[in-house]
Amino acid sequence: MARALADEPNLQLLEERFDPNDMGYRDIWEALVFTGRRASEVTELRLECASIQRKVPFLWHDQTKVGNLDEAIRIPQRLFERLELRKQRTVERFEDLYGRSPGPKERKLLALFPSPHENPDGTVAITYSIFGDAFRDWLEALDIGAWVPHQARHTLATNxxxxxxxxxxxxxxLGQISIRMAEHYAKVASSEVDDALERVWVSGPGVGRAGFAARLAHRAHDPGRSPGHGDRPRAPQHPDRGRILHLPARRARGRLPVGSTATANVAFTDVDHLIQTVRSGLRKIQYRPHLIAGCLTETGLTIR
Incomplete structure (x- = not known):
């Protein structure tokens, strides 16, 4: 779906059919895709929002939701050029209305995407609802299902x-103040951590090589061999969260270490999360050695 919304013919459709008054709907959408801003942060941009600093294009905007005002982020040259063209069109409308160019003070107050309603001086920005209505009509014409502009933000974070x-x-x-939301993106991203979890199983107490990491991504499963020695199938993938890391430990009755059930099906966000969980379980076992009596025989290890 994301590709369909970035396809040039579809973008032209948004611009030509659903923006007959040239309000800049395509410019707003491309700015959302390239920058991951909140929709209101783009619709409320001022006329002088884009500039070049040391040959690098920047976008200046207000992150009102988190209290960051006049923030600058780097943007691609393509988006900078599109915003410059939008700036020219906005100035031309002002000139057509007043018969003169806007002064320096007026330029600072002008909205890049001025509202078409009750806005004689051009300082009132287009509302999200106006853009949202055109966006929904565009999606219906494309027949690609339900989507909201804010999903462009999540797509950028994942990429x-x-x-x-x-x-x-x-x-x-992205201008977030909560690391929790950033960790949410990690759970759905196919990142370097996911690749590591896909290749590595952590062997638990009771297996032949307890405590060793076994690379199993390219190892064929022997159908004549019972699972439990590191030959479990690859963990299933879920579209709405990270991969589940199964810990393949053969647990004898009465030999279930503390924490093993808690870590058997855990969607680890990153390597640090995995290490922290394993260490926490080992600390519990350290002070309760009777729980793993007989499990260390094959390893040759002892608890001190």
Whole structure:
């Protein structure tokens, strides 16, 4: 669906059929896709919102939801050029209305996407509801199901994670104040952490090589062999959360270590989360050695 909403013919459809008065709906949508801003942060942009600093284009905007005003983020050259064209059209409308160019003070107050209703001086920005109505009509014409503009923000965050950006970078770029939302993106991203979880199983007490990591991604399962020695099938994937990491430990009756049930089906957000969970379980076992009596025989290890 994301590709369909970025396809050039479909974008032209939005611009030509659903924006007959040239309000800038396509410009708003492309700005949302490229920057991951909240919809209101784009619709309320001012005329002088884009600039070049040391040959790098930036977008200046207000993140009113989190209290960050006049924030600058880097944007692609393509988006900068599109916003510059929109700026020219907005100035031309002002000139047609007043017969003169806007002064320096007026330019600072002008909306880049001025509202068509009760807005003689051009300082009132288009509302999200106006853009949202045109967006929904566009989706219905494309017949690709329900979508909302805010999903462009989540798509950008997920793509940044896939390409190696850290959660702190996502938080900084998107203007979030809660790391919890950034971690939500990590759960649905097919990131480097997911690849590691797909290849590595952590062996638990009671298996032949307890405590060792076994690479199993390319290892064929032997149908004549019972599962439990590191030959479990790949963990299932879920579209709405991270992969589930199964810990393949053969548990004898009466030998269930503390925490094993809690970690058997856990969607780990990253490697640190995995390490923290394992360490927590090991600390519990350390002070309750009777729980794993007989499980360390094959390893040759002892508890001190």
């Amino acid at each position: 940044l994670l896939k390409n190696g950006a850290g959660l702190h970078h996502i938080k900084q770029y």
